[in-house]
Amino acid sequence: MTFLMHWSFKTGYHEIAAKKFMATGAPFPSCKSWKRFHAPGSVExxxxxEADDASACYEHAAEWAECLDWEVTPVLSDEEAGPLIAKVYA
Structure with missing residues (x-):
């Protein structure tokens, strides 16, 4: 299953989180794969x-909850969503 995790720094935690990220690389070992994207300015x-279930996302978000606010959304690709929407409008 695919999840999109949006993060943003809590007020006053930018430096703490940046140092933690640089020291650890923010590993995400309990999922099949992941790709991280940073907005310009890196405040979000x-x-x-890609994970078997949401528990991988929960664990990672919990590790960073002191510094970051999270929104986690399960998402579908065009190939996955297409047949579902076709059922509705067929």
Whole structure:
């Protein structure tokens, strides 16, 4: 399953989170794959995650919850969503 995780820094936590990120690389070992994207200025970003279930996202978000606010959304590709929408409008 694919999840889009949107993160943003909590007020006053930019430096703490940046130092933690540089020291650890923010590993995400409990998922199949992930890709991280940073907005210009790096005050927010997104992680596109492939995982068997949402627990991988929950664990990662919990590790960073002190510094970051999160929104996690399950998402579908065109290939996955197409047949579903076709059922509705067929």
């Amino acid at each position: 970003g997104w992680i596109l995650v």
